[in-house]
Amino acid sequence: MKIVIVDYDIGNVRSIYSAFKNQGIEPILSNDSEVILNADGIVLPGVGAYSHAMKNLKKYNLINILKNYAKTEKPILGICLGMQLLLEESEEFGITEGLGLIKGRVVKMPIANTFQTKLPNINWSALKPNFLKWDKTILNNISLNSEMYFIHSYVAKLDNENEVLSVTDFHNVTFCSALKKGNIYGCQFHPEKSSQIGLKIIKNFIKICR
Amino acid sequence: MKRKSRIIARLDIKNNHVIKGIHLEGLRKVGDPNELARKYYNEGADEIILMDAVAAYYDRNNLSEIVKQACSDIFIPITVGGGIRKIQDIQTALNSGADKVAINTQAVHNSNFIREASQIFGSQCIVGSIEAKKVSDNNWEVYIDNGREPTGINVKEWAIELENLGVGEIMITSIDNEGTKKGFDLELNKIISESISVPIISSGGAGNISHISDLIIASNIDAVAIASILHYNIEELSTIKKKLNEYQDIHVRL
Numbered sequence: 001m002k003i004v005i006v007d008y009d010i011g012n013v014r015s016i017y018s019a020f021k022n023q024g025i026e027p028i029l030s031n032d033s034e035v036i037l038n039a040d041g042i043v044l045p046g047v048g049a050y051s052h053a054m055k056n057l058k059k060y061n062l063i064n065i066l067k068n069y070a071k072t073e074k075p076i077l078g079i080c081l082g083m084q085l086l087l088e089e090s091e092e093f094g095i096t097e098g099l100g101l102i103k104g105r106v107v108k109m110p111i112a113n114t115f116q117t118k119l120p121n122i123n124w125s126a127l128k129p130n131f132l133k134w135d136k137t138i139l140n141n142i143s144l145n146s147e148m149y150f151i152h153s154y155v156a157k158l159d160n161e162n163e164v165l166s167v168t169d170f171h172n173v174t175f176c177s178a179l180k181k182g183n184i185y186g187c188q189f190h191p192e193k194s195s196q197i198g199l200k201i202i203k204n205f206i207k208i209c210r
Numbered sequence: 211m212k213r214k215s216r217i218i219a220r221l222d223i224k225n226n227h228v229i230k231g232i233h234l235e236g237l238r239k240v241g242d243p244n245e246l247a248r249k250y251y252n253e254g255a256d257e258i259i260l261m262d263a264v265a266a267y268y269d270r271n272n273l274s275e276i277v278k279q280a281c282s283d284i285f286i287p288i289t290v291g292g293g294i295r296k297i298q299d300i301q302t303a304l305n306s307g308a309d310k311v312a313i314n315t316q317a318v319h320n321s322n323f324i325r326e327a328s329q330i331f332g333s334q335c336i337v338g339s340i341e342a343k344k345v346s347d348n349n350w351e352v353y354i355d356n357g358r359e360p361t362g363i364n365v366k367e368w369a370i371e372l373e374n375l376g377v378g379e380i381m382i383t384s385i386d387n388e389g390t391k392k393g394f395d396l397e398l399n400k401i402i403s404e405s406i407s408v409p410i411i412s413s414g415g416a417g418n419i420s421h422i423s424d425l426i427i428a429s430n431i432d433a434v435a436i437a438s439i440l441h442y443n444i445e446e447l448s449t450i451k452k453k454l455n456e457y458q459d460i461h462v463r464l
Contacts, residue, residue: 012304012307012308012309014278014281014305014306014307015281015285015307015309018281018282018283018285018307019285021282022283022285047331047332047334047335048331048332048334048335049329049332113407114407115403115404115405115406115407115430116430117407118406118407118408118409118410118430118432119407119408120333120334120378120379120408120409122216122334122378122379122409122432122433123214123216123432124216124256124463147463149256149286149287151287151309151334151378152334153333153334190287192285193285193286193287193309194285194286195251195254195285195286196285198285199285
């Protein structure tokens with residue numbers, strides 16, 4: 001099985017690589033169109049600024065390749081900023097267009113940032129179900145209230161509530177912490193940094209790719 | 211509402227050994243960095259901080275191999291600090307698998323470095339590290355070079371400045387309490403945690419579980435970095451977290 005981690009010079013791909021390896025799969029790091037299109041599943045990583053990430057995807061001519069890959073309905077997993085890139089646009093430092101695979105936009109965490117509500121949201125926080133069932137998804141067999149590692153200041157606001165796979169609380173805000181549209185998955189948290197429970201999510205994704 | 215806190219294992223490293231001193235001085239070897247990091251990961255640490263204890267002094271950071279190894283078998287966030295002076299040093303740490311870098315000395319020498327680093331890598335991966343020494347009531351001074359050099363800068367003002375420069379988190383180490391196992395400087399932590407609106411990691415002083423619970427309840431800190439209590443096997447990390455969760459006002463991940 002071929003799982004490709006999209007390599008576009010952004011973020012910490014070594015940890016994602018290690019997490020897959022820990023689950024028995026040696027992933028391929030690549031930005032080559034053929035390698036990506038032939039993959040059984042791809043992971044879109046990302047940390048840092050939205051516009052910088054989109055610029056790099058453009059630099060490696062990956063935007064259309066990722067869109068074409070999505071049309072094949074093979075599994076995609078966007079992690080953190082990688083999940084946000086799946087949406088139509090982000091308001092981080094002005095409007096930046098995203099991949100548009102998921103209807104919706106990325107907005108600043110809707111909360112006044114004070115010493116009692118510190119941003120970025122750097123926390124281990126629980127996932128809660130929304131409308132979608134978790135069976136046969138990346139959250140299959142993940143027990144309720146399992147805590148994942150989050151580090152972000154922006155959140156994905158999806159147009160279709162039924163693409164929200166899980167939600168998570170930050171003070172009085174409830175945001176989308178995982179999404180699913182067909183075989184397109186995204187998680188705002190870092191499964192590769194969420195200890196044993198995160199590795200289970202990686203394992204679930206591998207199963208979906210088989 | 212319960213106060214949430216991350217419990218972070220801090221490993222200060224010199225020549226491939228985890229070391230521990232008192233007031234950041236008089237360093238003593240306590241174990242192998244990768245073995246200890248793995249142990250604390252297995253016991254439920256929320257993060258690991260790896261600090262090159264002599265890097266700032268000798269102008270280098272050579273934790274890359276330790277970080278690479280740690281990142282292949284530890285699946286929680288890893289922060290690397292000590293001797294980060296150039297943009298390339300950050301890139302090297304991140305390429306080795308670090309999620310965040312902690313910067314102290316170079317931030318004081320050149321505050322623009324923080325602005326540049328957070329623009330390039332994103333605020334979320336830049337931790338402003340402050341070493342604080344009390345000079346008088348409600349007044350702490352910033353030290354650099356791993357607690358060796360005074361700077362004349364006021365800690366509270368510097369914390370606010372670091373936030374403005376773009377750090378995503380601040381780690382504050384009390385030099386007075388560091389390694390003493392006598393508890394945290396509660397006043398310092400309260401004042402700083404109510405002056406800034408980025409998460410704060412508090413370090414320096416944990417000797418027993420109630421020191422940690424006192425800190426979490428008394429201030430608005432977001433994470434606690436502990437060292438001696440773990441390295442000297444005073445309490446296991448899993449026991450610490452379990453007992454903290456028994457407090458009505460505290461929540462940690464189990």
